[in-house]
Amino acid sequence: xxxxxxxxxxxxxxxxxxxxxxxxxxxxxxxxxxxxxxxxxxxxxxxxxxxxxxxxxxxxxxxxxxxxxxxxxxxxxxxxxxxxxxxxxxxxxxxxxxxxxxxxxxxxxxxxxxxxxxxxxxxxxxxxxxxxxxxxxxxxxxxxxxxxxxxxxxxxxxxxxxxxxxxxxxxxxxxxxxxxxxxxxxxxxxxxxxxxxxxxxxxxxxxxxxxxxxxxxxxxxxxxxxxxxxxxxxxxxxxxxxxxxxxxxxxxxxxxxxxxxxxxxxxxxxxxxxxxxxxxxxxxxxxxxxxxxxxxxxxxxxxxxxxxxxxxxxxxxxxxxxxxxxxxxxxxxxxxxxxxxxxxxxxxxxxxxxxxxxxxxxxxxxxxxxxxxxxxxxxxxxxxxxxxxxxxxxxxxxxxxxxxxxxxxxxxxxxxxxxxxxxxxxxxxxxxxxxxxxxxxxxxxxxxxxxxxxxxxxxxxxxxxxxxxxxxxxxxxxxxxxxxxxxxxxxxxxxxxxxxxxxxxxxxxxxxxxxxxxxxxxxxxxxxxxxxxxxxxxxxxxxxxxxxxxxxxxxxxxxxxxxxxxxxxxxxxxxxxxxxxxxxxxxxxxxxxxxxxxxxxxxxxxxxxxxxxxxxxxxxxxxxxxxxxxxxxxxxxxxxxxxxxxxxxxxxxxxxxxxxxxxxxxxxxxxxxxxxxxxxxxxxxxxxxxxxxxxxxxxxxxxxxxxxxxxxxxxxxxxxxxxxxxxxxxxxxxxxxxxxxxxxxxxxxxxxxxxxxxxxxxxxxxxxxxxxxxxxxxxxx
Numbered sequence: 001x002x003x004x005x006x007x008x009x010x011x012x013x014x015x016x017x018x019x020x021x022x023x024x025x026x027x028x029x030x031x032x033x034x035x036x037x038x039x040x041x042x043x044x045x046x047x048x049x050x051x052x053x054x055x056x057x058x059x060x061x062x063x064x065x066x067x068x069x070x071x072x073x074x075x076x077x078x079x080x081x082x083x084x085x086x087x088x089x090x091x092x093x094x095x096x097x098x099x100x101x102x103x104x105x106x107x108x109x110x111x112x113x114x115x116x117x118x119x120x121x122x123x124x125x126x127x128x129x130x131x132x133x134x135x136x137x138x139x140x141x142x143x144x145x146x147x148x149x150x151x152x153x154x155x156x157x158x159x160x161x162x163x164x165x166x167x168x169x170x171x172x173x174x175x176x177x178x179x180x181x182x183x184x185x186x187x188x189x190x191x192x193x194x195x196x197x198x199x200x201x202x203x204x205x206x207x208x209x210x211x212x213x214x215x216x217x218x219x220x221x222x223x224x225x226x227x228x229x230x231x232x233x234x235x236x237x238x239x240x241x242x243x244x245x246x247x248x249x250x251x252x253x254x255x256x257x258x259x260x261x262x263x264x265x266x267x268x269x270x271x272x273x274x275x276x277x278x279x280x281x282x283x284x285x286x287x288x289x290x291x292x293x294x295x296x297x298x299x300x301x302x303x304x305x306x307x308x309x310x311x312x313x314x315x316x317x318x319x320x321x322x323x324x325x326x327x328x329x330x331x332x333x334x335x336x337x338x339x340x341x342x343x344x345x346x347x348x349x350x351x352x353x354x355x356x357x358x359x360x361x362x363x364x365x366x367x368x369x370x371x372x373x374x375x376x377x378x379x380x381x382x383x384x385x386x387x388x389x390x391x392x393x394x395x396x397x398x399x400x401x402x403x404x405x406x407x408x409x410x411x412x413x414x415x416x417x418x419x420x421x422x423x424x425x426x427x428x429x430x431x432x433x434x435x436x437x438x439x440x441x442x443x444x445x446x447x448x449x450x451x452x453x454x455x456x457x458x459x460x461x462x463x464x465x466x467x468x469x470x471x472x473x474x475x476x477x478x479x480x481x482x483x484x485x486x487x488x489x490x491x492x493x494x495x496x497x498x499x500x501x502x503x504x505x506x507x508x509x510x511x512x513x514x515x516x517x518x519x520x521x522x523x524x525x526x527x528x529x530x531x532x533x534x535x536x537x538x539x540x541x542x543x544x545x546x547x548x549x550x551x552x553x554x555x556x557x558x559x560x561x562x563x564x565x566x567x568x569x570x571x572x573x574x575x576x577x578x579x580x581x582x583x584x585x586x587x588x589x590x591x592x593x594x595x596x597x598x599x600x601x602x603x604x605x606x607x608x609x610x611x612x613x614x615x616x617x618x619x620x621x622x623x624x625x626x627x628x629x630x631x632x633x634x635x636x637x638x639x640x641x642x643x644x645x646x647x648x649x650x651x652x653x654x655x656x657x658x659x660x661x662x663x664x665x666x667x668x669x670x671x672x673x674x675x676x677x678x679x680x681x682x683x684x685x686x687x688x689x690x691x692x693x694x695x696x697x698x699x700x701x702x703x704x705x706x707x708x709x710x711x712x713x714x715x716x717x718x719x720x721x722x723x724x725x726x727x728x729x730x731x732x733x734x735x736x737x738x739x740x741x742x743x744x745x746x747x748x749x750x751x752x753x754x755x756x757x758x759x760x761x762x763x764x765x766x767x768x769x770x771x772x773x774x775x776x777x778x779x780x781x
Contacts, residue, residue, distance in 0.1 A: 043066040059074050078097055170204070180223050184427055184451055186426070207553045210491040234255075242773055286342075302325065303325065338350075351406050357397070365389070367387060385429065454482070490509050536551065546595070566579050593607070607643065638666065644661070683710040689701065716753055750767040
């Protein structure tokens with residue numbers, strides 16, 4: 001099968017792009033590629049023969065084997081040989097006369113000089129690599145990600161935790177700036193819609209330099225999508241089927257010649273879920289107890305399409321990158337509530353059921369045009385980017401209410417409500433970056449960026465009037481909130497890389513313009529401010545195996561649009577969420593001191609970090625007239641410090657492991673609101689992945705996660721832990737594979753926590769269907 005597919009695509013490729021005589025003797029060019037520094041063979045390097053360097057496509061191409069050896073067959077003639085490998089300079093051998101077969105012997109490839117922020121710990125095919133700035137994750141090298149999404153990758157990444165609603169925390173901070181291909185995008189609003197198979201790698205940057213936006217307390221998570229760079233035509237198809245009818249199917253295809261690279265991929269996902277949630281709230285003053293239990297079921301279908309192209313001409317590259325998403329989400333949430341209150345010595349009881357049938361369509365598109373020019377001197381580049389991202393979420397809710405009963409039978413129906421939410425997001429980015437080496441050691445970088453966003457949220461809420469039997473809009477809840485902001489930035493970086501000591505100093509300036517408009521009340525709110533954000537990155541190389549690093553960055557976390565909208569979300573009428581239009585941005589100072597140890601088959605990174613935040617944004621809960629209101633507010637400050645350890649290692653030929661431990665102390669000072677909003681606590685989390693190479697080409701993997709209790713302003717989230725297992729069998733020379741995965745095999749994962757104040761106690765417990773089995777098949781050609 002594999003030979004047939006490969007022959008089919010190869011014949012198309014040769015027929016379109018290469019003119020080769022049908023008759024005539026072919027000869028062989030062979031050789032071995034090695035690392036110029038270590039002398040080790042370089043496996044899986046792309047090699048090709050061109051009739052001339054002006055040709056758009058090679059005459060023949062292949063890869064070196066695991067021993068670095070290659071063999072190329074071509075008709076008699078003169079050729080230019082070229083080898084390509086990420087992290088190494090291109091190797092070119094000109095004027096090869098292939099009148100007879102030749103052996104070029106050993107050819108050395110030189111490692112590229114890497115910029116300070118690109119220094120990585122080199123290991124083999126590990127799914128996690130420690131870098132000077134943070135962590136780089138390669139999803140394809142982790143079986144646990146098979147058939148999953150971006151959220152599944154992040155759940156298995158050291159120092160990251162994923163909450164029940166899919167929000168991300170990095171070292172205990174929920175403020176992270178999530179990018180796609182280095183750009184801000186509205187598509188990041190739903191990370192569970194990006195399939196793991198479409199992601200090339202994820203860069204987690206704890207202390208980004210001045211080139212990156214200063215946005216977000218925790219740092220930057222940059223999602224790099226696959227685009228394909230191998231010469232010739234390549235592709236893959238994959239499918240997943242799991243318990244409760246969960247399914248996922250997709251594929252990708254790319255073709256690259258010397259002038260063009262074209263790529264595309266498609267994924268369809270159909271995911272079902274069920275779960276339960278319970279909460280208990282006690283209000284001391286009124287002797288009131290509220291017990292609530294919610295049953296929910298959901299189904300989400302989604303299409304994800306990414307496509308793009310690169311055109312190479314002279315020292316220039318023009319690229320297009322695009323992503324299109326469309327999804328439908330169907331949910332049914334049934335809330336059972338029991339309220340008890342002691343009034344004048346008598347017990348008052350009230351029961352009700354609230355059933356919400358919710359449908360949501362979600363459409364998004366992201367387009368980017370990129371131009372890059374390389375000057376004659378190495379490392380001297382100019383890059384310009386223009387991108388636009390659009391997302392439209394349209395949601396309808398039909399709510400049935402059953403008062404004075406816990407039986408949601410149609411005969412007990414005595415209230416109806418409905419709501420429509422239409423939210424549109426637009427993000428436009430314009431950016432230029434310039435890098436100029438001053439000499440072999442020093443370079444400067446400079447750039448400008450404009451980030452222009454507009455979010456329009458139109459929410460209409462109606463109740464059924466019993467007399468007229470018509471739905472009537474409630475103006476106290478319906479609202480239209482428009483958020484616009486512009487962030488115009490400029491940055492400058494000076495870097496110096498000596499043999500032992502390397503450093504870079506950066507300064508970024510950002511001018512922020514924020515305008516909000518609440519249509520119901522005709523209220524406008526404006527904010528204008530300018531901030532400077534310095535950054536420092538340095539590394540001292542003790543020897544070839546050990547390095548010490550120090551980084552610092554000043555950052556900002558601006559309140560999001562939905563946090564600013566004051567109108568309430570009354571999905572649960574006794575537990576209301578609302579925004580706060582008076583929020584101010586957080587200002588953060590972040591420091592990190594670390595040690596990197598790099599060996600042949602293992603690497604270790606230890607980082608000590610400290611972060612202080614002024615104006616900490618956090619959710620607080622207050623009780624008014626028996627109703628719980630949860631809203632964000634600016635606390636006085638917060639401090640977080642701790643240590644993180646990340647290690648990867650190949651113990652022997654059949655066993656390898658990687659993982660990390662993050663230990664930190666968080667102190668929250670909300671005394672500006674009240675003494676009960678001041679809290680502190682110790683937290684830690686750990687993740688461990690073990691890989692076993694078994695006989696007959698079978699791979700087995702275990703992934704264990706533990707997250708300790710973590711404090712909030714008014715309480716604590718409880719611990720959670722789970723174990724995933726996967727087994728994979730390759731076939732067709734490992735071009736194909738079949739993988740069986742069982743997530744949360746002991747069914748232990750749940751979300752729980754509590755809030756404690758002077759006026760009330762509140763506990764919650766949530767359990768979704770987390771133990772699921774998935775069978776996946778994948779084939780590459």
